Amino acid sequence: MKRRDFIKLGSAAIATSGLMNISQSAHALNIPTGDYKALVCIFLLGGNDGFNMVVPTSNFDYDEYAASRQNMAIPKADLLPVSPISHGGSSFGFHPQLSELKGLFDSGRVAVMSNVGNLIEPLSRQQFLERSKSLPDQLFSHNDQQDQWRYVDPQVQKSGLGGRVMDLAVPNNQDPLLTGIAIDGRTNWLSSQLNLDLSIGRNGFDQYGYIASDKNWTQDRRAAFRELLNNNYNDPFIDEFKGLQSRTMELVERVGAQIDNVPDFTTAKPDSRLATQLEMVAKLIAIRAELGMERQVFYVGMGGFDTHDGHITRQQELFTELSQSMSYFYDVTTELGVQNNVTSFTSSEFGRTLTSNGDGTDHAWGNHQLVMGGAVRGGDIYGQVPSLEIDGPDDANNDGRIIPTTSVEQYMASPLRWFGLTDSELNSVMPNLSAFNANAVDFML
Template structure:
């Protein structure tokens, strides 16, 4: 099976961009269309296969109980603000952190001489940090321009713009994934997919979502192909007898795939026909991939990542050289019940990400696959009783053989509810932007400097288009 050719991809991208911009005038849309074609040629797929895997934590992960201060002075501040769980607060005990302390190199000093530990249910990722395969990125969040606290509090929004609709779940999920609030139609994963299409023989499998619909993987031309934990999502009734009748199954197939004169009916029929064909193709391809890695079938995120690992194992059969994946995990909106529930979620995350990393080692692609976390937002350092409320900046993790791990990136925030890097109740004012995060990953993936504004639209306003956490 051969799906798509690079010249056809470029032609369709040109036509689509031109038609979308026609209202701006023929000359401008034509020029922008040509720019899109030259950008596609600049993308580098050299060095063999590469994949990015986004692990999205839905609900807004409580970053303050993901990475916890372990040194006495900063832990005392943390405990004073959050209260100890043993006394009804939401702070983890210092003693529980001794096995997950992340020992940064002597050359690195964090804010207020802070030492940080992962949650006690995350020993596997703590070990990956020690091995140099995992790197935490501190206080990252959506920004349009760099902001100080005074600028954030200023009325001069034209000089110091803030992302729209802060602290809203749907809008900030979209802003993290696309750089715009709810209603955005392309995400930075999909925009990387646009550039990578011509690197793949079978373009359908450039962007793959194992967790459901999300804007992150939608591009101008690249569209996410959805899979389940068991493989391709197939259409019920087409591969089996319906109500005991093979004739009924055949009739359903005919109704769904017959070509029509109406353009929308025709497009729907072609889409369904492709879905049927691709489903069998994908399942046949991954059927030849055997993994000995234990993923724990009761862990939903691990199941999704196992499906991703099998697809990566079938990359030759699928005809791909560059891929972007998305998986997801819910339950992180801890306005209450933080203690216990949150540690359990982080334990599942720890197991799933580590299993996936071990699977990439088994497949011989650990240096070619990079996994990273994202979430709606961080949360307040201050407790609301037995939980925390919506925040802004947060901490995230990058894992893989090509990661410059074993050290921290970004700036550690003060342990305070009124510091210069906070905007109320310990909500973090990000000191690293999502644009810097995405641009660093995109550079490793093969995106050139000239193409970077199309992936990370605000990157020109920040000093660090490459944060350094990926090997060159």
């Protein structure tokens, strides 16, 4: 086993055993932001139904949508109207449970990226039917398409997109262990060839069990463990693991103490798992100056989007949590004064079929995504809005699996440029970007 692989194995064990979890934090107001920037990936696990998230409401387009979606269609009168800047005579509406995100869209803080999905190269319906162009492996499979999103070319890449960005963006004076952070479990999106990614619980650091420094009855155990860590074993594997344990103990105690010493946010937090995950991201951002951070990449996941049944009711619950949580996070970044320094974006392995299976939807392909932040050119829908006609020009196979018109690489190019990557670095972290027009979509200021 290579030294790097051993280090990663050790970090995985620590993360999954709860030794790398961060605890309650707070914010340090009025800390200068400098050149700080953070990217926050919000992954909607299971395949979000983006075509019920943002719906065309012009008469012809809505009639086409309603005919395709059948009993999954949202009544036109219930949709929250929005007026995208660049869509002239066309009108759209947000799902009725997305009122907070609709407000952020209206104020120019949220943008919609239309019909994004995994692609190898640009693809028309005819080319799909003829199989004359390359297709992603195992289309409509959860695990495979999640990997495709996270790795962006999983057949070649051995690190995740966020991990490759992290490898390029980490300043020499920045702690790499605090650069790429996932909340509530590790993710391939942050896997790196050069750095360790960190997994932190949404409720904070778990201390090392039975050797806590603040309890008299654990002092002897703690001293014994420290003695073990200080020994020289003349074995490279043991020495690496020993160093990893020492580093983790130091991280838990140092960073945990910094987090615990700042006050709570004044922004009211929704009672949801996603909001608590995003609260932890905000707390880590709040102590960026103390930690010496200039660039950070975060990942949070929200499950439940695989709505094969109970679609309408479940979608109302999911969108309520998503909207309230993202709005809460934006308000907290504003409270911290870093709303222009933090860009959040949704991802999901694929969309849902336009057609109904009776009580739900099935796995599909293209999907709408959301981008949020003070540096986003919000209030607009970017990319090509597809036809939602069954057996229409954008339907892959007659059941409403819409072929993406914007690749994941194109979707990510704009925020990664904002983050500081050059064009050559963009092509390095996303080698397949050259198959697409990298400048087709620019939604960042």
